[in-house]
C-alpha cells in the first residue's frame with residue numbers, strides 16, 4: 001500500500017505566526033488508501049499542519065502535490081478546485097448554523113459542484129443514510145447532539161467525493177458517550193479504503209487504524225513509524241510515552 | 255361649538271399628511287437599508303481606505319443632529335447651486351441618516367459571524383464571494399434584523415422632522431391646524447395616535463419577517 005503513488009504530498013512546509021515558528025519544514029506523503037495519524041503535545045502544530053494541507057492557512061513556504069502535480073496555491077481557481085477534492089473534518093464541526101443538516105450538504109453540492117437541487121438532495125440523503133442520520137435531515141445544528149453534528153459534517157465532506165480526508169481531532173469536542181458513534185463512522189470509512197490523515201487523541205483510533213503514526217513536536221515530525229514500531233511492547237519512544245499519558249487520563253486500554 | 259368643522263378639517267388634514275408621511279417613510283426606509291447594507295459590508299470587508307471612508311460617513315451622520323442635516327441639505331445646498339425640493343431634501347437626509355445607523359448594525363452582524371463558518375465553507379471549496387453570499391450574509395441578516403427593524407421604527411418617528419423644511423406631512427398638517435384653532439393638546443394627541451398606528455403596523459411586518467427567517471439557535475430578540 002505504501003508503495004503506490006502518493007495522492008497528497010507536501011515538502012518543506014513552514015509557517016510562522018509573527019515571530020512564532022509553528023511549522024519548521026514538514027514533509028509528508030499520503031499514499032492512496034493510506035491512513036496517517038498525527039499525535040503529539042498540544043501546540044505542536046498538528047492543526048496548523050492540517051490546515052496548511054488544504055491552505056486554509058497559507059504556508060509561508062513549501063510545495064503541495066496533489067495526484068502527481070503541483071498545486072499552484074496563488075491561483076485561486078486552482079486552489080478552490082483542489083479544496084473540493086480534499087475533505088476536512090474539524091474539531092468543532094463547522095456546520096452552517098443557519099441551514100438544516102440536509103441543506104448543509106445540499107448547498108455545497110449546488111454551489112460548489114453545481115449540481116441541480118434534485119440531484120443534490122438525493123445525494124445528500126444517501127450520505128446522511130451512510131452516517132445513520134436519515135431521519136435527522138430536517139434538524140438544524142442547534143438541534144443536534146455533538147456526535148450527530150460531527151456525523152453530518154462527515155456526510156457533507158463525503159458528498160463532495162473527496163480523494164483525501166483531513167480530520168482534526170474529530171472526537172475531541174464530544175461527550176465521552178458520543179465518541180463511539182463518530183469513531184464507528186471513521187472506522188467504516190477506513191474499511192472502504194478512504195485516504196485519511198487525522199490528528200487525534202483517541203487511543204483506539206491511533207492503535208487500530210493507523211498505517212503510520214506521525215509524532216509532531218515543536219513544528220517538526222519528531223517520530224514516524226507503524227503502530228507496532230512506535231507502540232509495540234517494550235519499545236521506548238516519544239509516541240509510547242505520549243500514549244501512556246493519554247491512558248492515564250482516559251483510563252482506556254491500549 | 256365649532257367642533258364638527260374642527261374635526262372635519264383635522265382628519266382631512268391628518269389623513270393627507272399621513273399619506274405624505276408614508277411616501278417619506280417607505281422610500282427612506284428602503285434607501286436606508288440599501289445604503290446601510292452596502293456601507294456595512296464595505297466597512298466590514300473593505301480595504302483600509304474603504305473602511306476609513308465608511309467609518310467617516312457613519313461617524314458624520316450619527317454624530318450630528320438630523321435637524322442640522324436637513325437644514326444643510328435644504329437651506330445650505332442652494333449656496334452651491336443644488337436645489338432640492340422639500341420632499342427630496344427630507345428623503346435624502348433620512349436615507350443618509352438611517353443608512354449610517356443601519357450600517358452599524360449590518361457591520362456588527364457581519365463581524366459577529368465566527369471564523370469556523372468561513373473555514374467550513376472554504377474547506378468545501380467555496381470561493382470567497384460564495385462564502386460571503388451563501389453563508390455569511392444569510393446568518394448576518396438574521397443577527398442584524400432586530401437592530402435594523404428598530405432603526406426603521408425610529409425613522410417613522412423622526413420623519414416628523416420633515417415639516418421643518420416645509421414638507422407638509424403628518425406633523426406639519428397637524429401643527430397648522432393646531433395653530434389655526436389653538437387646540438394643541440387634542441391635535442397632538444391625535445397625531446401621536448397616528449404614529450402609534452404606523453409603528454404598530456411596522457412592528458407587525460418586522461415580527462412576521464423575523465418569524466419567517468427564524469432558525470433554531472439564532473436567538474432573535
Ligand SMILES: Nc1ncnc2c1ncn2[C@@H]1O[C@H](COP(=O)(O)OP(=O)(O)OP(=O)(O)O)[C@@H](O)[C@H]1O
Pocket residue numbers: 017022040041042043044045046047048049
Ligand atoms: N492564527 C494563529 N495566530 C497565532 N498563533 C497561532 C494561530 N494558530 C495557531 N497558533 C499557534 O500555533 C501553535 C500551534 O497550534 P496548533 O493548533 O497547530 O497546535 P496543535 O498541535 O493542533 O495543538 P492541540 O493539540 O492543542 O490542538 C500554538 O502555539 C498556537 O497558539
Ligand SMILES: [Mg+2]
Pocket residue numbers: 046047048168169199
Ligand atoms: Mg489542534
